[in-house]
Amino acid sequence: MMRRLILLACLGTGCLSAQLQLFILQPGQADPIVNVPASFSFGECPVGDVRDVQFRLLNAGTGSTQLTTLAVTPPFSIPYEPSLPETVPPGGTVDFTVSFAPTGAGSFSATLTADGVSQLLTGTGTAVDTVAISVGDGTNAPVPLGAGAGIDFGSLAQGSTTSRQVVLTNPTQAAFTVQNIRVDNLQGSSFQMQPFALPISLAPGGSATLEVDFTPSSTGPQQGALEIDQLYIPLTGVGVNPLFPQPIILIAISSTASSEQGTLTVSLPSASQESGTGQVQMAVTPSMPGVNPDSGMVFLLSGTESVPFTVNQGDTAGQFGSAGSVAFQTGTTAGTIVFTVTLGDFTGTSSLTIPAAPANIDTTTAQYTSGGLDLEITGFDNTRTASTMTFTFRDANGATLNGGPITVAATTDFQEFFATSDDGGMFALHAFFPVTAGNPAQVDSVEIQITNSAGTTPTSKVYFTAP
């Protein structure tokens, strides 16, 4: 290596008795040591960046020589100057680095001097502010962005996306390379860049287009920045709730009573300008304080007290899955059912008042056994105040048996059951009347009455069957 360097020195400048020769080191290159041209260029370097080049001084003479000076003027510098003076033996070398840190856009030159060496160094500082930036929204021609100005995306519904095209144009006569571009979000992730390849080379007069998207991830002001090398362009926008019309609840039900199934529609008085989702909630305020919840009061689609719906741009009604309405059950509790719809910033309510009603008897079965009379009654009491039950047993001729109706005080039994049930006012009662004398099969039918705070419910005749 050393012999090759000396050979290079001799070929390039001729061998003197003590002479320092300057070379460029290119570690890792196929030709790691090359002669320095008369004027060495550091090439382009963005303002704020630094470009380093390693040099070597070789004593190509036959005697030792003193290195007493090694200097260069800004914007070039020698960051790690060797300790001077330094004796360089014949064939000896001194390696050092020269840095080029342009302080602005334009051409720079300086002379590197060492004992007997004078080398012209040049370099070009490039600044991204020489690049013209214009911004468009894809519909009109991009508009130049003034110095220090930002890009405002305006107000946009949360979840929607708008884009801006950022055009970089190199108006200079020299090529320009953009090394780094990124988007920073001060909060959330509302601003995003479409993918692109770095670096971006801009030929003289050439341009490149980037796309920045704004998708508000929350409501309120959103801030970010587009960084192009050292250029910082503020990004601003405002997330707002989607622009929906005020939703209106429409209810269709055959009877405003307990244990009914109805349908609910969310109507929009005008076509929605946005797409999004909403929710309908149902809640009951029972007529009776302190009663257990009613698991039967639900939307059938979800099986719960709430159900989501969707609205697409142009819709005039909410969509529940693929249907334009959603079915619900009124349950078995008297009170006021309030339906609340939420869509964007809007809420709307509608209520159904379920009046207290006498107990409803849904099914009855009556069987006589050898020991007595077995009755099964299902139904509901939406007041949960059932108190007495009256049983009138009749024979096949319709005559009342047992000397008249049997009245059973059942307040406590009902209250204890309702206190443990979260299924509203529904109940199933299995009642057995022992027959202490006579043949149970003589009983042909029974009429049952249940009394609660709203009145008395009689059944028609329930006929006994054999088990």
Added chain:
Amino acid sequence: MSRRAVVFLLCVAPAIAQPKFSVPLVGIARDSQQQLRIVHGVSGTFVLHDVIGKNAVDWAFDGHGGLVNTGSELLTLGADVTVIRRRPVAQQEAVLGPQNAFFPETAELWRTGPQGDSKVPIAAAMIAGRVIALGPTKAHAVQLAVCRANAFWLLAVDTANGAITQELTPGGAIAEQACLAAGGGSLVLLADRMLLATAHAILIQTVAGVERSIAISASHLARVGEQWVEIESAGEPARMIRITPEGEKVYQLPAAKERP
């Protein structure tokens, strides 16, 4: 005996002995996850509760008992919808009634109940067709709906000896469509009427010959309670028909909500 004497002779205790309250049972139904669940409630208010079987292929329950075919097991249900017995089934195909199961591959008819299963010695040659539904057991006879080619037959089989005691070919729309290769839908036999699911409607025919229909396209019907038949339609929530002497009324079932 005079009316007065009857009244005198019968003495009913004037109080209910041990009244028992519970949540009313409607029956069973299959949810959207193919799980068979207990359905509590009254007409118009339904609550889907515990899962009693997963991957149910077929099921029948009449309020007194029932059967569930899971493809690998035959579950016998008690009146309270608890599983009281399980037995593996080697044959995938089975026609279920609430108390009976018919296995077409072996032409075996099994009676099930709380006391156990018993095989009815039925002669396959006597059936001479494809069993598509089982009716309720009444007076020691079980009704079989049979397709003999395209002809619809109702057979009464003596559960004691397997003898066919009655064969009849009812007329009507159900008889015309039940055995069609393309239109043979799900059939439910009840004591007083039968229901057939078709692509356009559920056809109903009473023993008195009255015919009516419900405009629901159904893929599957199953008896699921004393007064209830479940309707399954592709892409639709499950529905229930309440069967009463006065007619039929359709309700929609809520989606299942898991209890904590």
